[in-house]
Every structure is written in C-alpha cells, then in structure tokens.
Amino acid sequence: AKNLHGSKKAYRTSELARLMYDESLSPADVVRKWKGADESNGAEEENGEGEEDTFFMKAKQEGTDDSEDRAIPRYDYVELEKKWTHEDNVEDLRQKFSSANLLKENAG
Amino acid sequence: MADASPPPLRFTGQKSLVHRLVLSTLTGRPVRISQIRSSSHTNPGLAPHEVSFLRLLEAITNGSAIEFSYTGTTLVYRPGLITGSVAGHGASGGVIKHEIPDTCRRGASYFLTPLCLLAPFSKAPVNVLLTGPGAITSATPAGDLSVDSVRTAILPLYAQFGITNNLELRILRRSNPGPGGKGGGGEVQLVFGHQVRLPKTLHLLNPGRVKRVRGVAYATGVAASNNARTIEAARGVLNPLVADTYVFSDVSSAPWLPAPDKANAAAKRKTGIGFGLSLVAESSTGVLYSADVASGPAGGEPPEDIGRHCAFQLLESIAQGGCVARAAAPTLLTLMAMGSEDVGRVHVGRDVLATEEVIGLGRDLRAFGASGWGLRDAEGEGGDVVVSIVGRGVGNVGRKMA
Numbered sequence: 445a446k447n448l449h450g451s452k453k454a455y456r457t458s459e460l461a462r463l464m465y466d467e468s469l470s471p472a473d474v475v476r477k478w479k480g481a482d483e484s485n486g487a488e489e490e491n492g493e494g495e496e497d498t499f500f501m502k503a504k505q506e507g508t509d510d511s512e513d514r515a516i517p518r519y520d521y522v523e524l525e526k527k528w529t530h531e532d533n534v535e536d537l538r539q540k541f542s543s544a545n546l547l548k549e550n551a552g
Numbered sequence: 553m554a555d556a557s558p559p560p561l562r563f564t565g566q567k568s569l570v571h572r573l574v575l576s577t578l579t580g581r582p583v584r585i586s587q588i589r590s591s592s593h594t595n596p597g598l599a600p601h602e603v604s605f606l607r608l609l610e611a612i613t614n615g616s617a618i619e620f621s622y623t624g625t626t627l628v629y630r631p632g633l634i635t636g637s638v639a640g641h642g643a644s645g646g647v648i649k650h651e652i653p654d655t656c657r658r659g660a661s662y663f664l665t666p667l668c669l670l671a672p673f674s675k676a677p678v679n680v681l682l683t684g685p686g687a688i689t690s691a692t693p694a695g696d697l698s699v700d701s702v703r704t705a706i707l708p709l710y711a712q713f714g715i716t717n718n719l720e721l722r723i724l725r726r727s728n729p730g731p732g733g734k735g736g737g738g739e740v741q742l743v744f745g746h747q748v749r750l751p752k753t754l755h756l757l758n759p760g761r762v763k764r765v766r767g768v769a770y771a772t773g774v775a776a777s778n779n780a781r782t783i784e785a786a787r788g789v790l791n792p793l794v795a796d797t798y799v800f801s802d803v804s805s806a807p808w809l810p811a812p813d814k815a816n817a818a819a820k821r822k823t824g825i826g827f828g829l830s831l832v833a834e835s836s837t838g839v840l841y842s843a844d845v846a847s848g849p850a851g852g853e854p855p856e857d858i859g860r861h862c863a864f865q866l867l868e869s870i871a872q873g874g875c876v877a878r879a880a881a882p883t884l885l886t887l888m889a890m891g892s893e894d895v896g897r898v899h900v901g902r903d904v905l906a907t908e909e910v911i912g913l914g915r916d917l918r919a920f921g922a923s924g925w926g927l928r929d930a931e932g933e934g935g936d937v938v939v940s941i942v943g944r945g946v947g948n949v950g951r952k953m954a
Contacts, residue, residue, distance in 0.1 A: 542762060
C-alpha cells in the first residue's frame with residue numbers, strides 16, 4: 445500500500461474528495477496525505493523521547509504547538525525571503541500581476 | 553428542527569472553537585465541546601479570549617445558554633436568536649460596549665471576523681464597540697489580522713454576497729500588544745447595518761490579475777519614521793511587480809490605561825507601543841489578498857524587516873492563488889454554505905484548500921447539516937480547485953423564528 449501511495453501524484457482533486465470526509469483521519473493527516481508527503485514524518489514526532497519524560501514534554505509542547513487558531517500561518521521569513529528574492533520565482537509570479545507583459549517581452 | 557431541543561453536536565479540542573460556536577448560532581444547533589486544553593498543566597480550559605467571545609455572543613443573542621464544567625474544559629452552548637444591538641439587551645444607545653480583559657492575547661480581529669459572520673443574519677443592526685484593556689487593534693504574534701485588514705480585506709467580501717449597505721469599521725484608537733503580548737488599549741467600533749434574508753449565491757471563478765496594492769502602516773507611541781521605513785522596505789519588494797502601490801501612514805500616541813495603585817488612585821500607564829504594516833492586494837476582478845506583520849511585544853525588530861516580511865507574506869498569498877486568500881477563506885466558505893439553496897462555486901488555490909482550517913471547516917459544516925463540498929479541477933494552468941457549495945437555505949435563523 446505504501447508503494448501505491450508513493451507513486452501517486454500529489455494534489456489530485458479526486459483524492460481529496462475521498463479523504464476530506466474520511467472521519468478516521470485528522471485534518472492534519474488529510475493535508476499531509478494529499479500533499480503526498482512522507483507519512484513517516486508525522487509519526488516520528490510522537491515517540492521522540494523516553495517515557496519518563498512525558499510529564500515535561502507536554503509542558504514544552506505548549507509553547508510551540510499549533511493547537512491555537514491562527515488567521516495568519518507561521519511563516520519562516522528566512523525561507524520566504526530566499527524564495528521571493530530568487531529571480532525565477534518572481535518571474536513566475538509576474539503572470540499574476542496586471543503589469544505583466546503577456547507578449548513575453550522584457551517587462552522592465 | 554422538529555423537537556424542541558435537538559441533542560448537542562459533540563466536538564473536542566479548542567481548535568476552531570469560535571468558528572464552531574458561530575456555526576452553532578447560525579444553524580441553531582446546540583454544541584458540546586469537550587477536552588478544551590485538557591492536556592495543559594498550566595492553563596487548562598477556556599482561555600480569556602474565548603470566555604470574552606462567549607460573553608460577546610451572549611450579548612448579541614437572546615436566549616443563549618452557556619454552561620462550563622468546573623475546570624472550563626467542557627462547554628455546552630445552546631444558541632438563541634441573533635438579535636444584534638437591540639436596546640434592553642446590554643446595548644445602550646444602540647451600541648453594545650464589549651470590554652476585553654487585559655489578559656487577552658488575541659487581536660480585535662479575533663472577535664470581529666466571527667461577529668461579521670453573525671451580523672448579516674441578525675434581527676437588528678449590529679453595532680459593537682470593542683474596548684477595554686485587552687483590545688489590540690494591530691496584528692498579534694498569536695496570528696491575528698490587524699483591524700485594517702479586516703476593514704479592507706474581510707468586509708469587502710460581504711459585498712459579493714449582496715451585503716453592502718452601512719458596513720463600517722471605525723478604528724477609534726490604535727494599540728499594539730502590550731507587555732508580554734497581553735492586552736492593549738485600543739478601541740474599534742463595528743457597524744453592520746445590512747441584514748439579509750439569505751446571502752446571494754456566489755460564483756467566483758476568475759482570480760484576475762493583481763492590479764494594485766494598498767496598505768496601512770501604523771505606529772502607536774513610537775516615532776513616525778518607523779512607518780516611513782516600513783513602507784519603503786515593503787515598496788522595495790513590491791514596486792518591481794506592482795507600480796500602483798500606495799501605503800497610508802497612521803501615527804498615534806500610545807493609549808493610556810488606568811493603573812490605580814495605593815498612592816495614586818488615578819494613576820495611568822501607557823501600553824500597546826509598537827508598529828506594523830497591513831497590505832492588501834486587489835486583483836482586476838476584485839479578489840483580495842492580505843498580509844499582516846506587526847512588531848512583537850518584545851521589540852528588537854527593525855521596521856525594514858517588518859516591511860519586507862509583510863511584502864513577502866503578500867507575495868506568498870498571491871502565489872497561492874485562487875479567488876480567496878487563506879485569511880478570508882473561512883468567512884467566504886461559511887457564507888456560501890449559509891446561502892440560498894443553490895450551488896455556488898469558487899476557485900480556491902490548492903495551498904489554501906490543503907490547510908487544516910479549511911478541511912476542518914468542511915467537516916464542521918457537514919456536521920452542522922450542510923451538504924458536502926464538490927471538488928473538481930479548474931480549467932487553466934493555475935492548478936486551482938473549484939469548490940462547489942450548496943447553500944442550506946436557512947440563513948436567517950433568527951428572523952425566521954422570531
């Protein structure tokens with residue numbers, strides 16, 4: 445089954461329609477599955493530390509966890525800056541602006 | 553709704569708590585939410601901002617019943633009618649004054665966006681003044697929009713549903729988060745005077761191209777040069793892409809809060825010092841993308857960073873594409889589900905759809921009796937998804953029953 449998953453193209457719409465109302469999965473799992481990310485990544489987090497540390501672990505999680513609602517997601521601004529100062533990415537985005545020159549000339 | 557009180561829908565966890573309460577109020581289904589921060593050792597149960605929202609909910613509805621468990625980890629809410637700011641129900645002079653406690657860490661938009669969702673279905677116009685020592689008008693580290701973005705990116709969404717008249721968000725006093733991210737001293741007034749039977753069915757299938765960017769830079773209690781520096785940095789990023797970029801600058805002094813002590817009962821202190829930027833990009837078809845960054849309560853961030861980060865966040869939001877940005881998706885999708893019994897369609901970017909909030913919202917809507925969403929690929933190279941939503945046709949619960 446895992447091989448099957450691996451070969452699947454990520455972001456298939458029909459796939460999401462199936463996953464979306466599958467109540468056995470949490471919304472986070474749905475997102476992860478649909479994006480085609482490796483499922484082992486998510487499972488790792490749970491068994492990070494020894495059992496005797498669980499008391500402290502929980503308290504630690506509170507500060508960093510994403511259990512609160514956020515209207516603006518947490519962004520890694522270093523990554524974002526890298527992404528949006530890269531020439532190719534900015535050129536791709538240019539199409540979404542009305543200033544874009546559709547005749548593929550130098551838009552300046 | 554044949555029987556007098558249908559059994560409450562059961563949910564767990566504090567995630568999308570407010571949105572579930574809103575859906576409960578709109579559909580008239582009681583809810584029971586358990587395990588609210590039950591694994592937390594330091595502060596289990598409802599947080600101050602959630603309690604404050606419940607109070608607000610009680611103020612604008614008539615006949616709501618709210619029960620907590622002893623620890624506050626379980627909540628039963630039986631919704632009443634949405635009456636709005638009717639005199640005699642906590643409103644004086646047609647205005648409900650809602651005081652937010654100073655322990656609140658969430659911005660005013662945390663209260664405003666759900667309130668806006670309820671307001672079109674209210675019996676009377678909604679006029680709420682958010683004030684008190686906890687009202688933060690700026691963006692917060694907890695991930696709230698600034699009130700400027702609510703005004704310029706969330707409220708215009710209602711126009712697409714035919715809700716246009718007499719909508720206003722007045723920012724009376726600005727405030728950034730106070731020390732430790734807690735409290736502020738701002739004041740915002742929401743006037744929502746257009747009540748409808750049902751919102752119009754929405755067909756939003758053309759994202760268009762971004763034609764202009766508008767923004768507000770705000771500085772409270774700090775020098776106005778911070779605004780200029782923020783704006784310049786943001787323009788540095790955006791100008792090569794959109795020439796039509798204009799950012800307003802708003803400078804105000806820090807709000808004073810009463811801080812009585814033994815020596816002086818009339819003592820006051822300043823709070824909510826900081827600065828921030830709200831950017832909104834508008835496309836040729838009226839689609840809005842917003843971005844918000846404000847200086848943290850600890851300080852130490854140069855205004856240039858704030859400006860650049862905000863601009864990058866805006867680009868990211870534009871790149872996600874679709875006709876609805878991430879911050880606006882819950883509002884738009886909920887209004888569509890509450891519309892008349894017809895199929896509405898909206899283009900949603902893949903990265904917007906593939907978020908926990910949106911998936912969770914789809915499930916919650918179905919739990920509250922709305923039909924499931926139809927999903928199919930959109931034509932064109934963008935890779936967007938067309939989400940079709942059938943309205944429930946029971947939009948104005950309050951008026952129907954009253």
